[in-house]
Amino acid sequence: MIFQISPFHKSFFQNREFYLKRDDLLHQDFSGNKARKFHYFLEKEFLHVKRVVSYGSNQSNAMYSLSVLAKMKNWEFIYFCDHIPTFLKQNPVGNYKAALQNGMKIFETTNRAFRAQSLKDEDTLVIEEGGRQKEAEFGLKFLAYELQKDIEENGLQKPFVFLPSGTGTTALFLQKYLSFPVFTCSTVGDEEYLKKQWEMIEENTENFPKILTATKKYHYGKLNLELYELWRDLKNQTNVEFDLMYDVVGWKKLLENWQNLDGDLIYIHQGGIKGNESMLQRYKYKYDIIDL
Numbered sequence: 001m002i003f004q005i006s007p008f009h010k011s012f013f014q015n016r017e018f019y020l021k022r023d024d025l026l027h028q029d030f031s032g033n034k035a036r037k038f039h040y041f042l043e044k045e046f047l048h049v050k051r052v053v054s055y056g057s058n059q060s061n062a063m064y065s066l067s068v069l070a071k072m073k074n075w076e077f078i079y080f081c082d083h084i085p086t087f088l089k090q091n092p093v094g095n096y097k098a099a100l101q102n103g104m105k106i107f108e109t110t111n112r113a114f115r116a117q118s119l120k121d122e123d124t125l126v127i128e129e130g131g132r133q134k135e136a137e138f139g140l141k142f143l144a145y146e147l148q149k150d151i152e153e154n155g156l157q158k159p160f161v162f163l164p165s166g167t168g169t170t171a172l173f174l175q176k177y178l179s180f181p182v183f184t185c186s187t188v189g190d191e192e193y194l195k196k197q198w199e200m201i202e203e204n205t206e207n208f209p210k211i212l213t214a215t216k217k218y219h220y221g222k223l224n225l226e227l228y229e230l231w232r233d234l235k236n237q238t239n240v241e242f243d244l245m246y247d248v249v250g251w252k253k254l255l256e257n258w259q260n261l262d263g264d265l266i267y268i269h270q271g272g273i274k275g276n277e278s279m280l281q282r283y284k285y286k287y288d289i290i291d292l
């Protein structure tokens, strides 16, 4: 095993008790759930592979984690994104900066998924955007086992899990290996989008996670003062830094539904803190927040 077991502890928010699974602390160089999703590629030997190719946004946690994987494996890492703003090129920050330092070769293209797929050959591993693929199941099975153990050790009677989804891969495979409910919410598209993502990687539609919704719409990656304030309150009350892309939207939707969910909440912290560097910079710039 490459990873230590991630910590599990009790926490409080708005005077309500819950448990936190600290996958953000799984590995210092990986973003939490991306470490789980890429565990398979870390652990297996790929004798022919010389490079890894992927695509997605220019500040993606998956991109950064793949740069770490490539470095560890001594592979070349090629990444396609839509666009890199000139300001970011001149002032690299966050995941983008760290991935470049790990040797990533990044290209701008209007056809990123196609460009990545077209490089596929026996020397080249192509990883879907955000690591949405079957191989993720391998690492998420470990997370499910750890949770079973955490629950026993802490004597939780009626556990349920909540975690925000991007592609939904993490929530999907967790539910597959857990005998209690997994709740999630979409942060990228709507409910339908999330179900479509699940259908792409799993034929059996019986055991999909349950999707929580909220009255308000939040646009992926868009700045929103309400979300920033929630992030700050979470930090002050739990002493834990959450992620500004997924967690804040997840907590918003969770808080709207929490009173209707029966049992002991386990919140999975999926990491992504390196991505906060660029988000905080944008917040500071846009809202002139002085205590940042």
Ligand SMILES: *Cc1c(COP(=O)(O)O)cnc(C)c1O
Pocket (backbone or CB within 6 Å): 031, 033, 034, 061, 062, 130, 164, 165, 166, 167, 168, 169, 170, 171, 243, 246, 247, 270, 271, 272, 273
């Ligand atoms: C990637 C990521 C997610 C989304 O994971 P999916 O498996 O795509 O649903 C959520 N939170 C953080 C911090 C992430 O980095």
